[in-house]
Amino acid sequence: MSPFDFWNSFSLKGLGLNIMQALGRSKTKGKVPIYNEDEREGLRTAGRFNSQLMDFIRPHVQPGITTIELDRLVYEYTLDHGHTPACLGYKKYPNSICTSVNEIVCHGIPNRIPLHNGDIVNVDLTTIVNGWHGDSSETFLIGNVAEEARKLVQTAFDAMHVGIDAIQTYGKLTEIGRSIERFARVRGYSVVQEYQGHGLGRQFHQEPGVPHYVPKSNASNLVLEPGMCFTVEPMINAGTWRTMLDNRDKWTVRTIDLALSAQFEHTVLVTESGPEVLTFTQNGPLPGHKF
DSSP: OOOTTHHTSSSOOOOOOOOOBBTTTTTTTTTEEEHHHHHHHHHHHHHHHHHHHHHHGGOOOTOOOOOHHHHHHHHHHHTTTTTSSSSGGGOOOOSEEEEEETTEEEOOOOSBBBTTTEEEEEEEEEETTTEEEEEEEEEEEOOSOHHHHHHHHHHHHHHHHHHHTTTTTTTTTTHHHHHHHHHHHHHHHHHSSOOOOOESSSSHHHEEEEEESSSSOOOOOBOOOOOOOEEEOOOEEEEEEEEEETTSSSOOOEEOOOOOOOOOEEEEEEEEEEEEESOOOOSSOOOOOOO
16 A cells, blocks of 8 residues: 555546457556566565565564664565665655555555554555566554554555455446445544555556545446556545645655544455455465454
């Protein structure tokens, strides 16, 4: 789920055009890829490994561990299975994963500070498997967290699934953001607007950009076609939606008021029968989970 100046570079303008798939072959129009069945299998394989990786790191995300140690574990596990950490070296990013603690919205760089009881931390994993990308993230509760933090994490998780449930084949892309924004506001939270979901495939970040709110102007008119693939990864803040980029490392994004932020992310493939989530885990939270 997201410094990535490339993520932010997916402007909310011109997110794509209507696309039709023909003759069972991969086709692009308006820069939005449409994947054929062979290509979809590549995406599914990448999503399955990314899910496996998330389940591998899950028991290690505990009080006392450092995020740089989580990064090392993910790096070694990925290479041991013959795959590539997508983040490492991408746009000069220095690590294999992003770890965003408490007020950090996204793109947090792993460090030697131990996770403490009461923290929340988003672990964002992206893997290249046979040339295809799998991408997902979860926010973990570290030990006993405050009720405020737990409610925020629950809302971020539920908001992601509200967005996924809004995906309809030949429906509008904007319904994803509309549903997420409405849900978060009812719960009393804000939705980050500067960063959004993105298309996924052989490239890490591509069209379509997927806002988690509805822009007041230049909203996308993209119709969701079978074979499109993208992430849904709303960042939900306890305070204002506005963020700030750390001028020292040029990666870490924080809430501008330093209020808590939480995020979950799945990779979703649009199929003829509706959305197919490619990054469900065996041991992680599924729709309806209560934190």
